[in-house]
Amino acid sequence: xxxxxxxxxxxxxxxxxxxxxxxxxxxxxxxxxxxxxxxxxxxxxxxxxxxxxxxxxxxxxxxxxxxxxxxxxxxxxxxxxxxxxxxxxxxxxxxxxxxxxxxxxxxxxxx
Amino acid sequence: xxxxxxxxxxxxxxxxxxxxxxxxxxxxxxxxxxxxxxxxxxxxxxxxxxxxxxxxxxxxxxxxxxxxxxxxxxxxxxxxxxxxxxxxxxxxxxxxxxxxxxxxxxxxxxxxxx
Numbered sequence: 001x002x003x004x005x006x007x008x009x010x011x012x013x014x015x016x017x018x019x020x021x022x023x024x025x026x027x028x029x030x031x032x033x034x035x036x037x038x039x040x041x042x043x044x045x046x047x048x049x050x051x052x053x054x055x056x057x058x059x060x061x062x063x064x065x066x067x068x069x070x071x072x073x074x075x076x077x078x079x080x081x082x083x084x085x086x087x088x089x090x091x092x093x094x095x096x097x098x099x100x101x102x103x104x105x106x107x108x109x110x111x
Numbered sequence: 112x113x114x115x116x117x118x119x120x121x122x123x124x125x126x127x128x129x130x131x132x133x134x135x136x137x138x139x140x141x142x143x144x145x146x147x148x149x150x151x152x153x154x155x156x157x158x159x160x161x162x163x164x165x166x167x168x169x170x171x172x173x174x175x176x177x178x179x180x181x182x183x184x185x186x187x188x189x190x191x192x193x194x195x196x197x198x199x200x201x202x203x204x205x206x207x208x209x210x211x212x213x214x215x216x217x218x219x220x221x222x223x224x225x
Contacts, residue, residue, distance in 0.1 A: 034213060043115075088154070092213075097161065
């Protein structure tokens with residue numbers, strides 16, 4: 001079983017929709033969670049990080065961690081066509097500075 | 112802002128050639144990483160380095176080597192390129208002791224081996 005699982009999508013939504021992107025993980029030893037956004041043919045860019053259970057908000061983006069269920073989510077409010085990208089979740093804290101990435105979910109926001 | 116740069120955005124090489132991919136970061140990060148990214152397989156760690164002249168194998172080191180002679184620079188070497196090494200190569204860096212192990216990525220090099 002892969003340590004971080006993500007649905008590859010694509011997830012297609014209309015502009016203005018609320019988007020929910022999700023990951024599950026299997027190893028409780030990992031403490032920190034990150035969301036990266038990757039546009040086509042570009043490198044991933046850090047969107048948000050969080051380490052605790054609960055919500056963290058940054059503008060239209062909210063990251064949510066549920067450690068009891070080993071479930072992490074990214075919510076995007078008022079989605080825009082410019083949000084169309086692949087979203088990667090990652091977890092760290094293994095003590096080796098390495099991250100474990102999900103394979104990414106492709107999001108398509110249509111105008 | 113953290114800046115990670117990679118020497119080439121696109122590269123085309125022939126089978127058997129020796130290929131060098133270079134990565135430079137300007138944030139005094141101790142850790143540097145090389146990944147490859149393929150459709151359906153996600154990001155896979157090739158090698159990483161936590162200090163000058165130090166290196167650790169990642170998940171898929173076969174066919175690759177690395178060099179870190181200066182803190183800001185991390186090179187990935189394909190000793191004899193093969194067609195199955197056609198991929199997007201991504202470099203990243205991070206602090207050695209960090210609250211979240213957050214990594215910062217370069218723009219990527221799309222390598223095609225013919």
